[in-house]
Amino acid sequence: MDLPKQINQLEADLLELRSLLEKSERKRVQELLKQEQQKVEKELEVKRQQNEQKTRREADSSAASKAAxxxxxxxxxxxxxxxxxxxxxxxxxxxxxxxxxxxxxxxxxxxxxxxxxxxxxxxxxxxxxxxxxxxxxxxxxxxxxxxxxxxxxKQTTKKWDCLTKVEKQSKEKDKPSFDENADPGEGLMSMLKKIYAEGDDEMKRTINKAWTESQEKKIQGEDMMGL
The missing domain is CATH 2.60.40.790 (Immunoglobulin-like)
Known part of the structure; x- marks a missing residue:
C-alpha cells in the first residue's frame, strides 16, 4: 500500500477512535482508547513526513531531469x-x-x-x-x-569612456602609434600590413587590387616621364 493510502487509512482509524472515545463511559476503556489514539497519531505524523519527503524528492528529480x-x-x-x-x-x-x-x-x-x-x-x-x-x-x-x-x-560622478578595464586596454592596444621623426610612408605601410594581416579574404582582395592599381599608375607615370 502506498503512502497516501496508508495516510487515509490512519486518518479514518483516528476518526473512529475519537468517536469511540466520546461514546465510551468506562475509565479503563477510555484509557485504552487514548493510548491507541496516541499511537495512531504518531504513526500518522511519521507517514505524513515520509510522504512530504517523497514528494520533494520526486519534484527535485523531475526538475533535474529537465534542468536547463x-x-x-x-x-x-x-x-x-x-x-x-x-x-x-x-x-x-x-x-x-x-x-x-x-x-x-x-x-x-x-x-x-x-x-x-x-x-x-x-x-x-x-x-x-x-x-x-x-x-x-x-x-x-x-x-x-x-x-x-x-x-x-557609480561611486563617483565621472564619465566612463568604456565599460571595463579589458575594453580600455584593448582600445589602447589598437590605437595607432605615431613617431614624429618616422617616415610617413613607412608608417602607412605598417598600418596597411596590419590591416591586411588581420583582415578577412574580402579585405585582402580589396587591398591587393588597390596596390596593383597604384603600381600600374606608377609605372604609367614613369613611362610618360621617359617620353
Whole structure:
C-alpha cells in the first residue's frame, strides 16, 4: 500500500477512535482508547513526513531531469548617465518568467546576471574588471518587456569612456602609434600590413587590387616621364 493510502487509512482509524472515545463511559476503556489514539497519531505524523519527503524528492528529480542548460548572454548594449552605468540585456519574453528567476549580483568591480529557465535555458552574463568602482548596495535591476536593465550605481560622478578595464586596454592596444621623426610612408605601410594581416579574404582582395592599381599608375607615370 502506498503512502497516501496508508495516510487515509490512519486518518479514518483516528476518526473512529475519537468517536469511540466520546461514546465510551468506562475509565479503563477510555484509557485504552487514548493510548491507541496516541499511537495512531504518531504513526500518522511519521507517514505524513515520509510522504512530504517523497514528494520533494520526486519534484527535485523531475526538475533535474529537465534542468536547463546555460548559455551566455551576448545581445547587450550599455549607456550611462552622471550617476549610473546602464546595461541593456535583450532577452525575449524575460518579462514572463517569475521575477525571482532573474538574479543579479554586484561587487565593487563586477556584476553577474543569471536568468533561470527562460525558454528551457538558463541565460548568464558576468562582467569583471569594471573600469571604475560601483556602489553595489545601491545598484539594482529592472525587468522590462524582452529586456533586463542592470543599473550600476557609480561611486563617483565621472564619465566612463568604456565599460571595463579589458575594453580600455584593448582600445589602447589598437590605437595607432605615431613617431614624429618616422617616415610617413613607412608608417602607412605598417598600418596597411596590419590591416591586411588581420583582415578577412574580402579585405585582402580589396587591398591587393588597390596596390596593383597604384603600381600600374606608377609605372604609367614613369613611362610618360621617359617620353
Amino acid at each position: 542548460y546555460t548559455v551566455k548572454i551576448t545581445n547587450y548594449a550599455w549607456d550611462q548617465s552622471e550617476k549610473f552605468v546602464k546595461i541593456y540585456l535583450t532577452l525575449k519574453s524575460v518579462h514572463k518568467v517569475p521575477s525571482e528567476n532573474v538574479e543579479v549580483n554586484f561587487t565593487e568591480r563586477s556584476f553577474s546576471v543569471l536568468v533561470k529557465d527562460l525558454d528551457g535555458k538558463n541565460h548568464q552574463m558576468t562582467v569583471l574588471n569594471l573600469l571604475y568602482p560601483i556602489d553595489e548596495k545601491n545598484s539594482y535591476k529592472k525587468i522590462k518587456t524582452d529586456m533586463v536593465l542592470v543599473m550600476c550605481k
